[in-house]
């Protein structure tokens with residue numbers, strides 16, 4: 001079959017490649033939820049379609065969880081937390097179990113990468129070298145914290161020494177509900193579950209309705225890794241029903257959410273009723289700034305990768321490109337020169353670097369922004385259109401002649417669309433870069449260290465990259481300034497957000 005395909009396939013064909021037997025097996029499964037280490041049927045028959053964005057065709061079904069399904073998962077997590085079957089384990093045992101889950105994902109890396117490609121539309125090559133290894137990394141990094149997290153002995157400042165013994169204990173926060181988006185499903189799932197598990201929490205994971213396959217496949221390995229029942233529960237379904245139920249549930253102690261700023265604000269409001277702990281990783285409109293002395297041969301492809309990777313569906317996308325007037329044309333030509341590399345292809349094509357967008361809705365939204373940009377007076381330097389195909393492809397697009405008040409400049413497009421602007425000096429570009437309600441990330445391209453540090457200190461962003469983009473590491477805190485988020489994930493701060501502090505003062 002593979003040979004036939006190789007012979008008949010046109011070089012520029014957008015026809016999807018065949019699925020492997022392993023992927024077909026996963027897609028053919030009966031929709032079910034993972035609760036208490038068992039696959040269970042929903043209390044009602046509602047399902048959601050699993051679609052391959054490279055073809056626009058239905059390839060499977062998942063459960064659209066009912067309120068009763070969500071309640072059942074929360075009850076399982078609550079019991080598992082309250083009886084201490086997980087939080088009271090020796091930390092090194094928790095560490096080993098989390099690492100075992102990482103090993104099992106790694107052992108099935110090719111299958112996970114293929115499922116991610118089918119579900120999200122992302123190139124299988126990138127899924128193999130980015131998504132799956134990063135997911136394994138998140139688990140392994142946080143596993144190590146299980147045995148390192150602790151409290152401290154602290155003397156009161158107002159009492160004579162030796163009259164009391166006081167200490168600060170760190171305890172797991174309890175049951176965490178974790179709601180994630182569709183752009184990096186397995187990374188988002190592991191980024192969320194790893195600190196919760198290492199801290200001793202139990203959890204309910206709700207993947208995005210469009211992309212639940214890898215979270216469900218991960219659940220297959222939970223019991224084998226050694227997690228007791230009820231520690232990890234996976235509930236698929238709609239955000240406004242299943243997600244909302246989790247956010248308002250009285251037995252959930254913490255909400256960790258990654259997604260749009262709009263839904264993040266809603267979740268924050270809805271979690272207030274029970275005053276849950278909340279961490280939010282939200283949208284962005286990140287600037288990439290190319291200073292006049294930058295190496296254009298590196299900066300131009302860097303700026304292209306910053307926006308076209310994952311079809312621009314990444315919260316840290318470098319979607320506003322600021323280039324010094326003296327090199328503007330050269331940099332734009334350099335970005336345009338990469339569009340052959342980023343030409344959309346079906347996700348299972350081994351040659352693909354950019355796939356389709358995740359859904360028709362997302363494609364329509366992105367095309368709508370491009371149309372709005374044109375109406376507002378922006379010009380298209382390259383792209384601006386979509387290949388004729390059933391899949392949700394959009395060509396890499398650069399918009400120039402844009403103004404600060406245009407929707408394409410202000411709003412998160414979440415597609416392969418960059419707006420490029422000229423600037424004259426550092427203070428001007430810092431001000432323009434900060435002129436956004438978002439503050440997730442920023443990139444600076446310069447050879448001058450002084451310029452790099454001066455600009456880095458002026459930018460209001462949770463992460464600043466110098467001469468690179470999108471380098472994310474579990475050891476460094478990740479999160480947003482302003483409306484890009486609330487709290488930090490990863491690193492020590494990430495696991496600490498799954499804990500409560502308890503001060504104990506004992507009179508001697």
Ligand code: NAP
Pocket residue numbers: 179180181182183206207208209210237238239240241242243244247258259260261263264266267281282283284314315412414440484485
């Ligand atoms: P979204 O619409 O905000 O959805 C994210 C998750 O929240 C999904 O699981 C969704 O369920 C659920 N949800 C929706 N409404 C809810 C509600 N009322 N209560 C509880 N849960 C609810 O975001 P998306 O469209 O999937 O992802 C794109 C957005 O995520 C972009 O804006 C992007 O910037 C942001 N993002 C941010 C980061 C970051 O780290 N900062 C990372 C990735 C993406 P459904 O599946 O049913 O919609």
Ligand code: MG
Pocket residue numbers: 050051052053118119120210211
């Ligand atoms: Mg899908």
